Amino acid sequence: MSKRKLGLALSLVLAAGTILGACGADKGKEKGTPSTSGKDKAAFSVAMVTDIGGVDDKSFNQSAWAGVEKYGKKNNLEKADGGYDYLESVGEADYNPNLNKLVRRDFDLVFGIGHMMESSVKEVAEQKPDTKFAIVDAVVESPNVASIMFKEQEGSFLAGVAAARMTKSNKIGFVGGMTLPVIERFEAGFIAGVAAVNPDIKVDIQYTEAFNKAELGKAAANRMYSSGVDIIFHAAGGTGNGVFSEAKERKKADPNAYVWVIGVDSDQYAEGKIDNNNITMTSMLKRVDIAVENVSDLANDDKFPGGKTTTYGIAEDGIALADSHGVIPDDILAEIDDYSKKIAAGEIVVPEFPAKKK
Amino acid sequence: MSNRVINLLVPIISIILGLLVGAVVMLFSGYNPINGYIALWNGVFEDSYAIGETIRQISPYILAGLAVAFAFRTGLFNIGVEGQLIVGWFAAAYVGVTFELPAIIHIPFALLAAAAAGALWGLVPGLLKAKFGVHEVIVTIMMNYIALHSVNALIKTVSGGNYKTDPIKETASLRSEFLANLTDFSTLHYGILVALAMVVVMWFILEKTKTGFELKSVGFNDHASQYAGMNVNKNIVLSMVISGAFAGLGGAMEALGTFGYMATLAGFTGIGFDGIAVALLGANTPLGVIFGASLFGSLKYGAGNMPNAAGIPIEIVSIVIALIIFFVASGYIIRVGLQRMNKKKGAK
Numbered sequence: 001m002s003k004r005k006l007g008l009a010l011s012l013v014l015a016a017g018t019i020l021g022a023c024g025a026d027k028g029k030e031k032g033t034p035s036t037s038g039k040d041k042a043a044f045s046v047a048m049v050t051d052i053g054g055v056d057d058k059s060f061n062q063s064a065w066a067g068v069e070k071y072g073k074k075n076n077l078e079k080a081d082g083g084y085d086y087l088e089s090v091g092e093a094d095y096n097p098n099l100n101k102l103v104r105r106d107f108d109l110v111f112g113i114g115h116m117m118e119s120s121v122k123e124v125a126e127q128k129p130d131t132k133f134a135i136v137d138a139v140v141e142s143p144n145v146a147s148i149m150f151k152e153q154e155g156s157f158l159a160g161v162a163a164a165r166m167t168k169s170n171k172i173g174f175v176g177g178m179t180l181p182v183i184e185r186f187e188a189g190f191i192a193g194v195a196a197v198n199p200d201i202k203v204d205i206q207y208t209e210a211f212n213k214a215e216l217g218k219a220a221a222n223r224m225y226s227s228g229v230d231i232i233f234h235a236a237g238g239t240g241n242g243v244f245s246e247a248k249e250r251k252k253a254d255p256n257a258y259v260w261v262i263g264v265d266s267d268q269y270a271e272g273k274i275d276n277n278n279i280t281m282t283s284m285l286k287r288v289d290i291a292v293e294n295v296s297d298l299a300n301d302d303k304f305p306g307g308k309t310t311t312y313g314i315a316e317d318g319i320a321l322a323d324s325h326g327v328i329p330d331d332i333l334a335e336i337d338d339y340s341k342k343i344a345a346g347e348i349v350v351p352e353f354p355a356k357k358k
Numbered sequence: 359m360s361n362r363v364i365n366l367l368v369p370i371i372s373i374i375l376g377l378l379v380g381a382v383v384m385l386f387s388g389y390n391p392i393n394g395y396i397a398l399w400n401g402v403f404e405d406s407y408a409i410g411e412t413i414r415q416i417s418p419y420i421l422a423g424l425a426v427a428f429a430f431r432t433g434l435f436n437i438g439v440e441g442q443l444i445v446g447w448f449a450a451a452y453v454g455v456t457f458e459l460p461a462i463i464h465i466p467f468a469l470l471a472a473a474a475a476g477a478l479w480g481l482v483p484g485l486l487k488a489k490f491g492v493h494e495v496i497v498t499i500m501m502n503y504i505a506l507h508s509v510n511a512l513i514k515t516v517s518g519g520n521y522k523t524d525p526i527k528e529t530a531s532l533r534s535e536f537l538a539n540l541t542d543f544s545t546l547h548y549g550i551l552v553a554l555a556m557v558v559v560m561w562f563i564l565e566k567t568k569t570g571f572e573l574k575s576v577g578f579n580d581h582a583s584q585y586a587g588m589n590v591n592k593n594i595v596l597s598m599v600i601s602g603a604f605a606g607l608g609g610a611m612e613a614l615g616t617f618g619y620m621a622t623l624a625g626f627t628g629i630g631f632d633g634i635a636v637a638l639l640g641a642n643t644p645l646g647v648i649f650g651a652s653l654f655g656s657l658k659y660g661a662g663n664m665p666n667a668a669g670i671p672i673e674i675v676s677i678v679i680a681l682i683i684f685f686v687a688s689g690y691i692i693r694v695g696l697q698r699m700n701k702k703k704g705a706k
Binding site: 052054091092094097101102127128178180209211 | 407411415510514519521525543544545612616617619621622624625627628659662663665666672
């Protein structure tokens with residue numbers, strides 16, 4: 001798409017000024033468009049702060065980093081100052097200092113990854129109005145912050161359809177991380193998807209209240225599989241790795257065991273590999289990478305959506321189901337595809353909140 | 359070598375040894391130790407922002423260290439500083455969110471609430487130890503878990519299902535515009551003054567009051583103290599209560615300063631456990647705790663700059679920092695070594 005742009009930092013500052021002046025007007029969406037402006041300028045340098053999951057969480061943060069890397073390589077940037085980079089947070093107290101460190105290193109655009117960083121991004125963005133920020137999974141209303149949200153419920157709906165068609169025991173499990181609005185969207189969509197196929201299927205729901213505790217995920221999965229659940233959808237980041245290890249242990253003990261995991265955020269096929277089998281049925285892709293790359297591109301093209309919330313769903317290619325590597329038969333895939341088209345077209349509106357609450 | 363020279367050499371050699379072994383670890387993992395240490399140094403001292411954040415990090419460490427040290431002087435292992443800190447954090451946040459008061463009342467009120475909550479959490483193991491001889495280590499460890507999960511549940515209740523409390527009212531905040539401007543928007547807050555005041559309080563109680571004398575006496579030998587007519591059980595309970603209050607104030611630092619709210623914790627903060635090391639590094643004296651906390655806080659915050667400026671992964675950094683602290687703490691070995699060398703020379 002866009003080529004490397006060289007040139008004056010001055011025009012960049014000017015451009016930033018115009019954008020800051022213009023934002024906060026409407027809540028519309030902008031899609032990524034290749035650069036058409038003829039202005040010569042250096043490509044935007046981009047950096048991100050992970051939440052406590054770390055950059056190699058095989059899920060959310062990793063996906064965001066993939067987006068940053070892709071943007072960087074596309075624009076011939078290097079992983080260094082003035083290019084692209086990341087910082088990992090060990091605890092919540094690291095969010096503010098990490099954001100500040102990246103601002104100090106003069107990155108043009110700093111991403112805060114995850115709902116937990118909402119207040120930190122808000123605070124630092126107010127203190128450093130000259131830097132652009134973006135936050136994933138939360139809305140921060142500041143003129144220099146772009147908020148990125150996802151319609152997790154849409155992809156979870158598809159995962160629910162797949163699970164409901166594939167289950168043999170008519171018992172399906174859902175393991176959530178913390179009880180946050182974002183994870184509740186997964187839950188709501190998943191339940192709606194299951195119910196769309198067969199309202200009689202029982203969905204066992206458990207929240208572990210942590211994103212970085214694999215042992216809790218393993219315990220939850222153990223309980224579910226033992227009670228007859230055969231498919232578990234996890235939306236729990238690093239905690240979900242425990243769900244995988246439990247399923248793999250069961251598959252290793254008995255290669256004929258009918259246990260499956262539906263992965264989340266990235267394609268978790270590699271996580272499910274055990275000997276010659278694989279227990280990953282499919283994964284609900286939350287393309288944080290696409291969103292991150294997209295917002296970086298927009299910023300690079302002087303179209304930074306500051307003060308706006310951009311929502312990515314199936315229609316925007318931000319949400320999808322991963323390749324099932326032959327696990328799900330073609331007729332079910334066709335049905336999923338059908339639902340997917342209906343959701344994209346707006347014929348089906350997937351609920352955002354679980355039915356029981358609120 | 360005279361004793362004086364040895365006293366001076368021991369900390370210097372132990373820090374150099376720690377840095378050297380840390381450097382070896384970095385070298386073997388393929389990173390440049392010189393860049394690493396420059397990043398560490400800059401992480402602590404580079405600019406006013408870094409210094410501000412470092413001091414912010416030191417404040418709760420001082421209080422956690424005081425809490426452990428105080429109980430230790432009475433011969434008690436308070437492993438429950440972590441839990442006392444968590445309940446203190448919540449109490450301060452709750453008072454900060456709920457009440458509408460002028461700052462001059464609001465801040466002391468929130469601090470008192472935190473101290474009281476921590477004290478209450480210390481009272482339980484103190485009572486159990488005094489009345490039934492239940493070992494305080496077991497009780498305090500278990501109280502940590504009770505604190506963690508009860509507070510998580512309480513946060514949900516008071517915030518109406520959210521994962522964190524509302525932000526505290528401006529009037530309860532220890533942060534100030536002045537400090538923020540001085541340190542380029544770091545999260546430095548006036549909590550450091552509270553922590554230093556508590557250092558004086560601990561020194562005063564231990565060294566200048568009859569109660570302090572009794573507490574120390576029980577620590578040295580509880581049987582002798584009893585024989586001398588002191589109420590050992592009362593002193594045990596009192597010691598745990600005061601210790602818990604220090605820890606609770608440590609939690610208030612997080613509630614009223616660093617964060618301004620409390621979010622549900624997935625696990626322990628680690629500050630309370632690090633407090634044990636801080637206290638032991640400082641030989642359980644009030645002044646020593648300041649040094650221990652400064653070392654811990656600086657290394658902990660400065661370490662965050664090593665991935666940032668030198669590209670060293672956070673895991674390697676943790677190992678290096680742990681090695682430095684390890685060598686500083688094992689100064690005794692170096693002292694013995696130096697004395698041996700001295701003797702050999704003398705024999706020749």
